[in-house]
Amino acid sequence: MASTEAPISITVKTAAGSLVTVRAESGEELDQIVSTALDALVSATTELESAIKGAAAPMAPAQIAAKLGASIISEPTPSADYNANGWATPVGGGKNCPHGKMTAIQGTGKDGSTYRGYFCPAPKGAFDKCKNQYVKAGSAEWNTFVADQVK
DSSP states (O other), X not given: OOOOSOSEEEEEEOTTSOEEEEEXXXXXHHHHHHHHHHHHHHHHHHHHHHHHHTOSSOOOHHXXXXXXXXXXXXXXXXXXXXXXXXXXXXXXXXXXETTEEOEEEEEEOTTSOEEEEEEOOSOTTOTTOOOOEEOOTTSHHHHHOOOSEEO
16 A cells, blocks of 8 residues: 655654644655745744834734744733733742742752752743743752742
8 A cells, every 4th residue: 555645754843842744755845845934934034023123014913923823922911910021020929930920849950969949830842931040059048948849
C-alpha cells in the first residue's frame, strides 16, 4: 500500500506547544514553502514594527496578529489591584507578577545547592512567562522565606 504522505516532512514545536508540520514532494518544493513562510513572517514583522514606531498607515495590532494566525489577549487595566506598570499589587506577602501571585518554592538543585525563589504561575512554555526571582542566600529575605512548595 502506497503512503499518502509526502516523502519530505518537517515538524516544529512552537513555544506554546503547537506542532507545525510542513510536507513537500521535493527539496525544491520544501525550499519554496519555507521561503514563502519566511517572507510572510518578515512582512508581518515589518508591519508590527511600523505599528509600534507609529509609522504612517500601520495595521492594527489585531490585524497583524490575525495575519500570523494569532489573537490579542487583553490584559487587565490598571486599577486598585494593579500598579502603573500593570503588575498585580502584592497581597498578603510574597511576590506577584502580571500573571498573579508567584509561587514561593524552595528546594535542592541538581548540583546539591539549596535554592529559594518565586516562580511565575503562567503555564510552562508560555511565551510571556516571567523569569524566576531567586532569593540570595544569607539575605534577610532568605532567613524569613516561607515556601508554598518544597521540591
